[in-house]
Amino acid sequence: MHNKKVMQRMLTIEGHIKGISRMVENDDYCIDIIRQIQAVQSALNKVSALILDDHLNSCVITAIQGEDVGERERVLDEIGEIFSQTSKG
Amino acid sequence: MHNKKVMQRMLTIEGHIKGISRMVENDDYCIDIIRQIQAVQSALNKVSALILDDHLNSCVITAIQGEDVGERERVLDEIGEIFSQTSKG
Amino acid sequence: MHNKKVMQRMLTIEGHIKGISRMVENDDYCIDIIRQIQAVQSALNKVSALILDDHLNSCVITAIQGEDVGERERVLDEIGEIFSQTSKG
Amino acid sequence: MHNKKVMQRMLTIEGHIKGISRMVENDDYCIDIIRQIQAVQSALNKVSALILDDHLNSCVITAIQGEDVGERERVLDEIGEIFSQTSKG
Numbered sequence: 001m002h003n004k005k006v007m008q009r010m011l012t013i014e015g016h017i018k019g020i021s022r023m024v025e026n027d028d029y030c031i032d033i034i035r036q037i038q039a040v041q042s043a044l045n046k047v048s049a050l051i052l053d054d055h056l057n058s059c060v061i062t063a064i065q066g067e068d069v070g071e072r073e074r075v076l077d078e079i080g081e082i083f084s085q086t087s088k089g
Numbered sequence: 090m091h092n093k094k095v096m097q098r099m100l101t102i103e104g105h106i107k108g109i110s111r112m113v114e115n116d117d118y119c120i121d122i123i124r125q126i127q128a129v130q131s132a133l134n135k136v137s138a139l140i141l142d143d144h145l146n147s148c149v150i151t152a153i154q155g156e157d158v159g160e161r162e163r164v165l166d167e168i169g170e171i172f173s174q175t176s177k178g
Numbered sequence: 179m180h181n182k183k184v185m186q187r188m189l190t191i192e193g194h195i196k197g198i199s200r201m202v203e204n205d206d207y208c209i210d211i212i213r214q215i216q217a218v219q220s221a222l223n224k225v226s227a228l229i230l231d232d233h234l235n236s237c238v239i240t241a242i243q244g245e246d247v248g249e250r251e252r253v254l255d256e257i258g259e260i261f262s263q264t265s266k267g
Numbered sequence: 268m269h270n271k272k273v274m275q276r277m278l279t280i281e282g283h284i285k286g287i288s289r290m291v292e293n294d295d296y297c298i299d300i301i302r303q304i305q306a307v308q309s310a311l312n313k314v315s316a317l318i319l320d321d322h323l324n325s326c327v328i329t330a331i332q333g334e335d336v337g338e339r340e341r342v343l344d345e346i347g348e349i350f351s352q353t354s355k356g
Contacts, residue, residue: 030322
């Protein structure tokens with residue numbers, strides 16, 4: 001599982017966010033700040049992808065191989081939902 | 090399955106695209122054209138979501154309940170891939 | 179201006195959309211269809227970028243150099259709006 | 268200008284990121300974590316929009332009203348660039 005990798009990335013992202021706050025405070029050039037925000041967003045997307053990967057390879061497999069049809073539907077609906085949400089950004 | 094619904098939406102999107110081409114041809118106001126493109130993008134996202142829903146409720150269930158571990162991995166990796174791709178827009 | 183280039187790309191996108199409709203009709207593999215939809219989305223993003231570029235280099239310059247402050251605000255607000263909308267996918 | 272509002276939002280986002288790190292550490296449900304990441308992405312989009320708004324109403328107006336054509340082009344190209352980047356997520 002990617003738990004350790006995800007934690008490390010989250011810490012990096014936290015540092016990145018603090019750096020952006022400093023840029024805002026220092027009244028840095030707007031476009032440079034927006035670019036840094038876009039870089040953080042890209043890093044967050046990668047974290048989401050890692051977590052989804054873990055989820056597919058654990059909970060989703062368990063639910064689909066299990067006998068609880070309601071639980072299986074719930075788990076599959078959730079994947080659909082976060083996909084739709086991602087498309088919306 | 091959503092096949093019929095998807096077909097209908099694809100036809101609507103095709104008409105929408107033709108309308109946008111006409112707007113470009115007529116040299117319509119740029120922002121109006123961009124807004125129409127954004128509306129088509131949103132419609133395409135909904136089509137993708139419907140197709141993914143079908144996919145999760147057919148191929149994914151079949152693969153995970155099947156005994157071919159390689160096939161299962163392949164199917165789960167694909168979900169991860171299109172999710173990452175969507176995050177990139 | 180990019181008008182000709184945009185028209186050509188719109189025609190290509192129209193053909194692409196028709197191809198996707200055929201894939202849906204033929205009941206092609208869901209993930210392949212979703213990937214084609216993502217390719218169209220990417221092509222539409224490029225068209226939007228071209229149109230925005232034209233817009234910035236014509237209407238936006240005219241409005242900002244003009245003396246109508248209301249018009250200038252309107253034009254700048256529109257840029258902000260389509261940016262926010264894009265972020266939402 | 269939105270500098271104060273942006274700073275406040277960045278601090279909120281920093282807290283949000285820390286909360287997500289804790290969720291990862293506690294091995295919370297994957298989908299819940301992904302949803303929180305999506306909420307942060309949405310908050311970052313809003314910050315970008317505020318900063319772009321400031322930028323359009325200051326640097327962009329100055330550059331377009333100025334006499335340095337190269338500078339004007341540079342500023343307009345940057346807008347196009349961050350727009351394209353946003354479309355890519």
